[in-house]
Amino acid sequence: MYKSEQLAQHLRRLIENGSWPVHTRLPSLREQAEISGFSLMTVMNAYQDLEAQGLIYSKEKSGYFVAENAKTQIPQSATIVSLNPKIEINSLVFKYLKSIQSKDIVPFGSAFPDHHLLTPSKLLQVVSQMARDQKSYDQTTNLPPGNLALRKIIAQRYCMQGIPTDADDIVITSGGLDALNLSLQALTRPGDYILLQQTTFYGAWQAAERLGLKVITLPEHAKYGFDLEAFEQVIQHYPIKVCWFMLNAQNPIGFTVSDEIKYKIAKLLHEHKIYLIEDDVYEELFYGMHKPLSMKYFDRGNLVLHCSSFSKTLGAGFRVGWVYAGKYSEQIQHLQLMSTISANALIQNALVEFVSSHHYEKHLRLLRRRLEKNKKRFAQYLKQHLGQCCEIYNFPSGYFLWIKLPLHISSLELYQKLIIKHISLAPSPLFNVLETNQHYIRLNCSFEWTSRIQDALDQFIQSILNFP
Ligand SMILES: Cc1ncc(COP(=O)(O)O)c(C=O)c1O
Structure with missing residues (x-):
């Protein structure tokens, strides 16, 4: 040790x-x-x-x-390790995403931060200036692997975290989900085994379903978020080709795994020659002074494909993300040229200018402060009104609270009751296919406190307290 x-x-x-x-x-x-x-x-x-x-x-x-939640335990999944031979989550996710699209809905179920906190005015200025310049639309210099200047900036940011990176390691994609999907497609064939966290972003379940992969899941560890012992057992017993993990500000639960555990995961991956697709799209939304390290930092044999994007910091509408693809760069570009081709040229050019300026860091600092403040207010209010009947998991990053409802309340039924009242929330079946884990919801707390927000929260609270 x-x-x-x-x-x-x-x-x-x-x-x-x-x-x-x-x-x-x-x-x-x-x-x-x-x-x-x-x-x-x-x-x-x-x-x-x-x-x-x-x-x-x-x-x-x-x-x-x-910290206030120093004693917070992470909800533990019921099973040790499970094989999910048949995944059918796509139609549920599709129906859910359609149902929360309307503008009159209070978007507690949304995965995106309040858009008022994103797109700073300086960025809008840069975009509008560039929009008037013919050269900004030149797609040829923005085709896969993407805008060279933007890749250099991203590579520099990795270097600043102690991860030696060259612009050629990076492939710009149409958002983080594209980066994750392309990586999974590059590394697997139908029928391969992949390992997911038991409660995880539905994009991972959807990708596995689409590519015909066999999914094994790891339960969350009550204290550390990641169950190292179970991980070691699984990789010894199953021919896992690829892991897809999120270890910083994990969506939906919110925990960040310690460096000690990340180091040990990297060691095991190396020993067993297993690839890791790392979903790190919330990497910039930490609260303390230090950005948590990614698994890429601990990577030993170029086994980690680190995926991220600007969606949670500047806006999902830009649709720009990237993957640290390393030696897989060319394979991923092949897949890109057969599918999404490239991220928007104008936006790539605008990001070069904005992200290389001091305005980007300034924006990130302000964004983190606001998210922390807003989530704290939500957490206090909910603790005051629901503290007796619900468990509220509050971790110091991002903008989600993960809430355990009383056992007689199904999160899907609660969602259905509230969507009629134009309030959305994200029920646990979107993140976890086990029937035993259906009493949780993810609540987006990125919003400034207004009477509309308070009113919606009050309706949410009443629906729980008066649930038949
Ligand atoms: C955990 C996680 N990964 C990936 C994505 C996809 O991000 P992007 O909008 O950049 O495609 C999301 C979006 O909500 C997410 O929550």
Whole structure:
């Protein structure tokens, strides 16, 4: 065990046994180094790990504090490992997505942050300037693998995270989902086994269904989010070709897996020569001071295809994402040229200008602050009114709350009751095909607090309290 893991384990115990109550300030890095005898770097790694697990949070210039949800456990799936031979989730997802499209719906079920928080005015300015220039529409320089300047900027951002990257490793795609789908298609053949998290973004289930893959699922670990032991067992017993995991601000539950576990996953992937498609589209929406590391950071043999996009930070309407494809770049480009071809040339050009300017980082900082504030308000209100009957899982990133309803309430029925009142929410059957896990909902809390939002939340609360 690394020294930082030892220290993190010790501090975790202090938090969990109540020796350090909520909001207690932790010793500064320097103080902790003196107390423990470990180096500053070891202490910093341990604190960052605890922060990624949501046990502590950081405040600029004030240090680290014990988080409110430090004792939050992740809901655990009922089964250890399950094989899902027949997946039929596509028609449910289709009906669901159609039902929440109308503009009069209060979109608590939406996967996208409130659009008022995205598309900063500087970006709109850049887009409108470019829209008037003929050159911006030149598709030839934006065809697969995508705009070179944009790929260089993305590659630089990986390098800044300690991941050596060349522009040629990156393929620009039509959003994150395109990146994920193309990667899965490149790495699998029908009938192959893939491994998903038990409760996961429905796009993964849909892709598996479309490509005729056999799906094995891993349960969530109540404490760490990811069940390393179950993972090790599965890869020993099944010929898994590819894993598709989301380990940062996981959708729908919200947890972030620690660096320690990510390191161990990478080691096992390497030993068993298994590919990982990493869905990291929420990577920029962390709350603390440090962006969580991706699995790409721990990748040993070019086994990780890291997928992300600008959808959650600048707007899903731009439809620009990317995959760190490495040696799979050419294969993915082949598939692109047979399907989505390329992301929009004008938007790729506009993103080059905006993302390379200081405006992008400034926008990200503001976005994170607003999302954190809005989610906190939702969480407080819901805890006050539903705290007695529901469990509310609140992790320090993104904009979702994952809520366990009382067992007599089916999340699908609740969704059906509320959609008639023009309020949407995302029921757990969209994310989990096991019948035992149908009492959860995902609530989008990115919205500014207005009377319309409060009114919709009140109706949501009443529907639960008065559910027959
Ligand atoms: C977990 C997850 N992955 C991927 C996507 C797809 O992102 P994009 O809009 O960039 O295609 C979404 C969108 O909601 C998502 O929630």
